[in-house]
Amino acid sequence: MHDVAAAAxxxxxxxxxxxxxxxxxxxxxxxxxxxxxxERLRYTADAAARAMRGTSGSLALVxxxxxxPSMAIMVSAMELAARSTGAFVTVSTxxxxxxxxxxxxxxxxxxxxxALVLTSGRVAADALSGRLLEELRAYERDGGRVVVVGxxxxxxxxxxxxxxxxxxRLGEFVAETGHRRVTIVAGAREQAAPAARTAGFVDGLRAxxxxxxxxxxxxxxVSREGGLEAGRRLVADGLEGTDAVVAANDLIAVGxxxxxxxxxxxVPGDVSLTGFDDIRLAVNVTPRLTTVALPxxxxxAEAIRLALGEPGAVTHVIVExxxxxxxxxxxxxx
Amino acid sequence: MHDVAAAAxxxxxxxxxxxxxxxxxxxxxxxxxxxxxxERLRYTADAAARAMRGTSGSLALVxxxxxxPSMAIMVSAMELAARSTGAFVTVSTxxxxxxxxxxxxxxxxxxxxxALVLTSGRVAADALSGRLLEELRAYERDGGRVVVVGxxxxxxxxxxxxxxxxxxRLGEFVAETGHRRVTIVAGAREQAAPAARTAGFVDGLRAxxxxxxxxxxxxxxVSREGGLEAGRRLVADGLEGTDAVVAANDLIAVGxxxxxxxxxxxVPGDVSLTGFDDIRLAVNVTPRLTTVALPxxxxxAEAIRLALGEPGAVTHVIVExxxxxxxxxxxxxx
DNA sequence: TAGGTGATGGAATACGTTTTCCGACAGAGG
DNA sequence: CCTCTGTCGGAAAACGTATTCCATCACCTA
Numbered sequence: 001m002h003d004v005a006a007a008a009x010x011x012x013x014x015x016x017x018x019x020x021x022x023x024x025x026x027x028x029x030x031x032x033x034x035x036x037x038x039e040r041l042r043y044t045a046d047a048a049a050r051a052m053r054g055t056s057g058s059l060a061l062v063x064x065x066x067x068x069p070s071m072a073i074m075v076s077a078m079e080l081a082a083r084s085t086g087a088f089v090t091v092s093t094x095x096x097x098x099x100x101x102x103x104x105x106x107x108x109x110x111x112x113x114x115a116l117v118l119t120s121g122r123v124a125a126d127a128l129s130g131r132l133l134e135e136l137r138a139y140e141r142d143g144g145r146v147v148v149v150g151x152x153x154x155x156x157x158x159x160x161x162x163x164x165x166x167x168x169r170l171g172e173f174v175a176e177t178g179h180r181r182v183t184i185v186a187g188a189r190e191q192a193a194p195a196a197r198t199a200g201f202v203d204g205l206r207a208x209x210x211x212x213x214x215x216x217x218x219x220x221x222v223s224r225e226g227g228l229e230a231g232r233r234l235v236a237d238g239l240e241g242t243d244a245v246v247a248a249n250d251l252i253a254v255g256x257x258x259x260x261x262x263x264x265x266x267v268p269g270d271v272s273l274t275g276f277d278d279i280r281l282a283v284n285v286t287p288r289l290t291t292v293a294l295p296x297x298x299x300x301a302e303a304i305r306l307a308l309g310e311p312g313a314v315t316h317v318i319v320e321x322x323x324x325x326x327x328x329x330x331x332x333x334x
Numbered sequence: 335m336h337d338v339a340a341a342a343x344x345x346x347x348x349x350x351x352x353x354x355x356x357x358x359x360x361x362x363x364x365x366x367x368x369x370x371x372x373e374r375l376r377y378t379a380d381a382a383a384r385a386m387r388g389t390s391g392s393l394a395l396v397x398x399x400x401x402x403p404s405m406a407i408m409v410s411a412m413e414l415a416a417r418s419t420g421a422f423v424t425v426s427t428x429x430x431x432x433x434x435x436x437x438x439x440x441x442x443x444x445x446x447x448x449a450l451v452l453t454s455g456r457v458a459a460d461a462l463s464g465r466l467l468e469e470l471r472a473y474e475r476d477g478g479r480v481v482v483v484g485x486x487x488x489x490x491x492x493x494x495x496x497x498x499x500x501x502x503r504l505g506e507f508v509a510e511t512g513h514r515r516v517t518i519v520a521g522a523r524e525q526a527a528p529a530a531r532t533a534g535f536v537d538g539l540r541a542x543x544x545x546x547x548x549x550x551x552x553x554x555x556v557s558r559e560g561g562l563e564a565g566r567r568l569v570a571d572g573l574e575g576t577d578a579v580v581a582a583n584d585l586i587a588v589g590x591x592x593x594x595x596x597x598x599x600x601v602p603g604d605v606s607l608t609g610f611d612d613i614r615l616a617v618n619v620t621p622r623l624t625t626v627a628l629p630x631x632x633x634x635a636e637a638i639r640l641a642l643g644e645p646g647a648v649t650h651v652i653v654e655x656x657x658x659x660x661x662x663x664x665x666x667x668x
Numbered sequence: 669t670a671g672g673t674g675a676t677g678g679a680a681t682a683c684g685t686t687t688t689c690c691g692a693c694a695g696a697g698g
Numbered sequence: 699c700c701t702c703t704g705t706c707g708g709a710a711a712a713c714g715t716a717t718t719c720c721a722t723c724a725c726c727t728a
Contacts, residue, residue, distance in 0.1 A: 361707090384685055
């Protein structure tokens with residue numbers, strides 16, 4: 001910047017006033033001269049030096065895993081939203097491992113980011129969460145801001161999905177389209193999101209008139225393979241009049257779908273099938289999956305809004321899912 | 335750090351020597367005292383202040399789009415590799431728009447990153463590339479290091495895929511398994527990767543003994559929809575003895591597959607079909623796609639290795655694809 | 669015309685760290 | 699016992715920017 005000021009024939013202070021986000025006004029003539037010199041010299045103010053004075057203008061995103069499509073969509077939306085305000089985004093992944101989460105947060109604190117956005121399916125459900133919480137609190141005490149995406153029982157700003165509510169609506173839909181014997185492929189019992197969805201499915205089915213005795217719940221790994229295995233078990237055990245299978249997410253549903261195809265079970269002819277998440281794969285299978293779409297990009301943008309927001313009370317934002325009816329469900333006679 | 339030094343009863347300089355990556359040795363007793371004080375006070379050295387002296391220890395990743403699975407895999411691998419060396423990673427997306435690329439690079443230069451990794455399918459094929467090049471050169475002149483992933487005709491370090499070579503091997507495989515009339519669904523003529531693959535397919539088919547007159551090339555949009563459309567056209571025009579369809583990527587192949595299913599063409603019964611990229615979807619369709627797997631994670635890690643490498647001559651790394659034979663191709667009688 | 673007032677450029681300082689230089693101290697060798 | 703040498707702690711400078719404080723200047727009003 002020294003060079004720019006010299007080239008423009010003004011003092012360092014004037015150059016800074018022009019190039020920094022104008023704390024004070026500068027005469028138009030000088031302003032123009034400085035801008036021209038900066039352009040000519042390809043000058044950009046050093047973010048590190050700038051960070052040493054005021055706020056840092058960088059955001060730290062800590063996510064489980066970028067390769068999961070839903071994470072990628074959220075992180076991408078966050079990057080977009082942050083960028084539109086001129087903030088930089090640094091990304092770290094933890095693979096959901098609480099130890100790595102802790103280590104990552106500790107590491108990232110060195111950047112003195114304006115805010116820390118923690119996106120994880122399993123923040124609270126662990127023994128380490130005490131130390132994690134403590135670390136996040138320390139970060140807040142230093143003036144940082146914590147936003148958690150996907151979990152709402154922590155005392156930080158958060159963006160959560162109304163898993164239970166959306167699942168309830170899906171359950172109601174399944175009940176109202178005439179299904180009477182339903183199997184829920186619920187994924188892992190311990191994970192928060194699948195558990196909330198399962199509870200919502202049950203709510204909705206009951207509300208729609210399905211008898212408790214006619215709702216069966218089976219667990220499996222939260223993956224395509226888990227669904228495949230669960231589906232094979234269902235086929236092997238006999239479907240016993242089951243006319244709908246409700247899966248905790250699309251990946252599981254796709255696995256079940258494959259098992260049904262192997263076993264000669266027609267979807268939706270013999271059994272209706274639903275997923276959750278509306279991943280891209282949901283429209284690339286045959287039949288296309290009836291599912292619940294989560295507004296992931298919106299949630300990501302909302303997280304950045306919270307991260308950059310004015311200081312204030314801790315805010316919990318809940319975003320709703322949307323039922324997407326496609327070809328994997330059909331109306332039953334009765 | 336002042337507080338830490340005070341708490342440990344040593345000078346600022348000593349604390350720095352212990353906590354910074356030891357430029358000099360400190361008496362074990364003092365060292366321990368400082369470490370204990372830092373732990374107690376939850377102290378982490380300010381990265382910005384640190385960056386103002388030596389090198390910044392941060393890497394800038396500029397990618398087209400995080401939501402594309404292949405990009406996500408590469409970026410994720412880069413993050414992992416960078417992290418293992420203690421570097422921070424900031425990501426920016428440009429949606430492949432050259433204007434945004436330029437603006438992003440300009441913006442990111444403020445961070446004085448140690449290196450800039452540009453991952454894009456279409457860096458060179460544009461009128462703006464002159465200004466882009468100029469900007470990157472200016473960045474290099476300031477001591478930065480530029481690594482380009484996916485394009486090799488720029489004068490920077492690069493990691494490229496041997497599209498043509500891998501396509502050639504796939505072409506040979508198709509020829510050697512007895513296919514004699516082949517249609518290449520080549521995607522867009524203007525894009526570098528599809529064009530290189532098409533050339534490779536032709537090489538391989540010719541080498542495997544397929545006559546030039548028996549290779550037909552059709553173009554389409556590089557997407558599932560493009561493939562669907564192209565596939566429908568093929569079905570409508572009549573396949574005229576075509577016994578293999580070779581697509582420029584998996585997405586196109588999946589589109590073609592759907593068109594064939596609609597049109598009653600059996601894969602691989604009537605026609606063999608191949609893709610390229612080995613995206614997750616390739617194993618989630620029926621039949622599972624024969625394709626070429628690109629070692630994306632390896633390429634990402636390699637890019638970081640170049641980015642962090644010792645100064646030296648510009649290096650171009652070419653990574654090979656691997657033929658993955660699945661169910662969408664079958665051996666022909668002759 | 670003189671004094672007051674508002675605008676604005678310039679010098680200096682602070683931010684938190686690393687590193688260089690200097691000085692002190694201890695141990696060893698003559 | 700003195701001196702030389704090696705080790706290590708402490709003071710200070712430097713990195714690049716934003717901002718505070720001061721000085722100057724022009725303009726307006728009485």
